[in-house]
Amino acid sequence: MKNLLKITVLLVLAFAIDSCLAGKFMSNYALTPEPHGVDDIARTRHKADSLLPGSTAWYDSLRALGTLKDTTIMGYRNFRVHACYVPAADPARANGTAIVVHGYGDNHLVFLYLVRMYRDKFNYNVLFPDLQYHGYSEGDHIQMGWNDRHDLVKWIDVAHGIFQDDFMVLHGVSMGAAAVMMTSGEPLPEYVRCFVEDCGYASVVMQFNNNRKQSFAMVPPDVLQSASLVTKKKYGWGFWEASSMAQLQNCDRPMLFIHGDADDFVPFSHLQLNYDAKVNGYKEKWVAEGAVHANAYAKYPEEYEHRVWEFLRTVHNMVKLGM
Numbered sequence: 001m002k003n004l005l006k007i008t009v010l011l012v013l014a015f016a017i018d019s020c021l022a023g024k025f026m027s028n029y030a031l032t033p034e035p036h037g038v039d040d041i042a043r044t045r046h047k048a049d050s051l052l053p054g055s056t057a058w059y060d061s062l063r064a065l066g067t068l069k070d071t072t073i074m075g076y077r078n079f080r081v082h083a084c085y086v087p088a089a090d091p092a093r094a095n096g097t098a099i100v101v102h103g104y105g106d107n108h109l110v111f112l113y114l115v116r117m118y119r120d121k122f123n124y125n126v127l128f129p130d131l132q133y134h135g136y137s138e139g140d141h142i143q144m145g146w147n148d149r150h151d152l153v154k155w156i157d158v159a160h161g162i163f164q165d166d167f168m169v170l171h172g173v174s175m176g177a178a179a180v181m182m183t184s185g186e187p188l189p190e191y192v193r194c195f196v197e198d199c200g201y202a203s204v205v206m207q208f209n210n211n212r213k214q215s216f217a218m219v220p221p222d223v224l225q226s227a228s229l230v231t232k233k234k235y236g237w238g239f240w241e242a243s244s245m246a247q248l249q250n251c252d253r254p255m256l257f258i259h260g261d262a263d264d265f266v267p268f269s270h271l272q273l274n275y276d277a278k279v280n281g282y283k284e285k286w287v288a289e290g291a292v293h294a295n296a297y298a299k300y301p302e303e304y305e306h307r308v309w310e311f312l313r314t315v316h317n318m319v320k321l322g323m
Contacts, residue, residue: 022219023226030208031141031231033105036133044109044135051298052113059112062086073158075132076143076150077236082136083129083155084108085162089120095316096167096193097159100128101152103174103294104142107135111173113297117305118171122312127159131179141235144204145179146242152183156192167319169312171196174266174294178204178244181274184255185247194254194315196308197244199294201266202273204242210267245277252281254318256311260291260299282318284311 035043048055062068068086075081088094098118102110108128118124131148132139156168168191172180177200184195201207208224228239248255255278259271275285286307288296297304 020226020230022223023228023230026208026212026223026227027230027234030211030227031144031235032133033142036105037107037135037137040105041107041109041135044107047106048109048112051110052116055112055116056109058116059109070136071158071162072136073151073154075137075154076147079132079138079140081129081132081138081151082108083127083158085127085159086115086119086125087163088123088125090123091125093123094125094163094165095123095312096169097125097127097163097165098122099152099155099159099168099170100126101148101170101172101176101179102128102131102134103172103176104144105134107131109135111176113301114171114173117308121305122309124169125159125163125165127155127162129155131176142175143235143237144207144242145175145182145200145244146204146237148179149183149186149247152179153186153188156188160189160191166191167316168192169194169196169315171198171308172200173198174200176200178207181244181251181255182242182247184253185250188253192253193319194256194312195251196256196258196311197274198258198296199260199263199266200244200270200274202243202245202270202277203240205239206270207266208239210265214264244274248274248277249279251278254282254311254315255284256308257283257285258288258296258304258307259285260288260293260296262290263293263295265293282315284314 045056072082100114107130115126118126130137133142170180177197232238257275261268291299
C-alpha cells in the first residue's frame with residue numbers, strides 16, 4: 001500500500017510537470033512490468049495449482065513421458081515465441097484442436113485447468129502458447145492482445161500442421177480472451193470453427209481507463225492519450241486502435257461469451273458490449289453469477305465444462321449441416 005501511494009504521488013507530480021513524462025510512466029507501468037517471463041515461472045506454477053490442484057504435477061508427468069512437447073516460431077516483429085502442445089487423450093478419436101490463450105502477466109502454465117479440460121474431458125488436441133513478454137517467449141512489451149493476434153494466426157497454422165484435423169477452437173481468458181476476439185476478426189482458415197472468450201475487455205483504452213480509476217484515481221484521463229502516443233512511437237500501436245469490439249464486427253463464426261457479474265477488474269458491462277459488437281453469425285453468452293474476474297471456472301467448474309462442451313457440440317452439428 002505504501003509503495004502504491006508513493007507511485008501515485010510520483011505519477012501526479014510527473015503529470016503536473018510534464019504530461020509526456022506521465023504518459024511515458026503509464027506506458028512503461030502497464031506494458032513492461034517486472035518480473036516477467038522466465039523470472040516469473042515459479043509464481044505461475046503456484047497459481048496454476050491454486051486454480052486446479054495437481055495441475056503442474058499433471059503437466060510434469062506428461063512432459064516426462066514425452067507426450068507434452070515444446071515448439072517455437074518467429075513471431076510478430078521477429079521475436080521468438082514459444083508454445084507447448086499435447087495430443088488428445090485418445091488421439092485416434094480426437095474431437096478437434098483447442099488453442100488456449102493466457103492472460104496479462106501469466107503464461108502457458110496458468111490455465112492448465114483449461115488444457116486439462118480440453119485434453120482429458122473433451123478429447124481435444126491442445127496448443128497453449130506464451131504470448132510475447134510472457135513465459136518462454138521473447139518480446140519487449142505486453143501487447144494487450146492487439147498484436148498478439150498476429151502470432152495467434154501463426155499458431156493456428158502450426159497447430160493444424162501438427163494435428164491435421166478440421167475443427168479448431170480458440171479459447172482465451174482475460175487478456176487472452178481479448179486476443180481471441182481480436183484474432184476472430186482476421187481472415188482465418190476454414191478449419192477455425194469457433195471461439196470462447198472468458199472475461200475479455202471490449203477495448204484496451206476502456207480497460208486502461210478502468211485500471212486508472214481503480215489505482216490512480218487522482219490522475220486525469222488525459223494521461224491515457226499521452227501514454228498511447230508514447231506506445232505508438234515506441235511499439236507501433238496505440239490504445240484506441242486496439243479494440244475487441246471493432247474486430248468482432250468482422251467475425252462471422254460462432255462465439256461463446258463468458259463473464260462473471262461480480263467482475264470489476266474487467267467490468268461486467270464489457271460482456272454486453274462485446275456480445276452486441278458481434279453482429280454476424282451464431283453466438284451464446286453465459287453470466288457466471290457472483291464470479292469475480294477470471295473466476296467463472298473456479299466457482300462453477302462443472303457448469304463451465306458443460307457450457308463449453310454444449311457450445312462445441314452445437315458448432316460441430318452446424319459444421320455437419322454445412323451451416
